[in-house]
Amino acid sequence: MAHRHKKRIIPWLLVIAAVTVAGFAYTRWYLTPTVNGRAVDVEIPPGESLRMVAARLHAQGVLPHPLDLVLLARLRGDADAIRAGEYLVEPGTSVAALLELLKSGKVVMHSLTLVEGWTFKQVLAAVEADPSLSHTLHGLDAAAIMAKLGHAGQNPEGRFYPDTYQFPKATSDAAFLERAYRAAQDHLNTAWQARLPELPYKSPYDALIMASIIEKETAQPQERGEIAGVFVRRLQKGMKLQSDPTVIYGLGAHYHGKITYKDLRTDTPYNTYTRNGLPPTPICMPSLASIEAALHPKPGDALYFVARGDGTHQFSATLQQQTAAVQKYQIKHHSP
Secondary structure: OHHHHHHHHHHHHHHHHHHHHHHHHHHHHHHOEOOOOOOEEEEEOOOOOHHHHHHHHHHOOOOOOHHHHHHHHHHOOOOOOOOOEEEEEOOOOEHHHHHHHHHHOOOOEEEEEOOOOOOHHHHHHHHHHOOOEEOOOOOOOHHHHHHHOOOOOOOOOOOOOOOEEEEEOOEEHHHHHHHHHHHHHHHHHHHHHOOOOOOOOOOHHHHHHHHHHHHHHOOOHHHHHHHHHHHHHHHHOOOOOOOHHHHHHHHHHHOOOOOOHHHHHOOOOOOOOOOOOOOOOOOOOOOHHHHHHHHOOOOOOOOEEEEOOOOOEEEEOOHHHHHHHHHHHHHHHHOO
């Protein structure tokens, strides 16, 4: 009788024990936070085993008991599902939530902004200074960089789209630049398809060159189309563009902050006072607005413009009007 009673008790004890263990595991894996107080940034290198990942997280203060992650992952069949990358583990994250995060591939994203009007030299400096990128291009000149990107023989100036780009840590600088290059090509080609007819451009690249000049000529969005109109009409009439920013670009390190009459007479491939037509390459990275302006110039009869000194320009149709505007806004303003 006692023997039969004992046999009935043992299964219940096993059930109670199983329920207790399950409750303990559920509480520990699903309810107990692994991180308290502040978020922790962790990195999982490629190729690490589940045990190595758990040990790494434990060492970084994210996982109090590394065996918890190992057991849960194996019970759920996720031992090989963890993805490498940088993750931000928020306070209150449970072991189960941590496992889901590591499986998701939702890595921390970093950002870098390429500013409209920058030269390639400035773009490269920003890329080289970003600690979140993996640097593979250091020491290479512009030609070698373009070759590495798969665009050998192309001048890099103006070929990267100004925007804010997000990327996971350790993205290569080459991959970052190639993404900006593709974005510029896509925007330029789309805009080119919708251009006005009878523009004096032989290719989308000509429009890109013009857009870069427009970008440097004005900081006023409402003036872009009008400045584009002036330059387009000058090209159509065979007049020199006479754009100061192209002269400055051509001077390079010889420019010292103020353009002089001598600078305007110093011939370079970019001096649009001494040479007809467009310069050989863009002079900066133009915005989409400047590209649109180059391809949709504002109609009118203005052939000249001069800075008023307040960031805007005075537009003139004749040389006589331009001379008067220069006298009013430039010579008088700079006289002692």
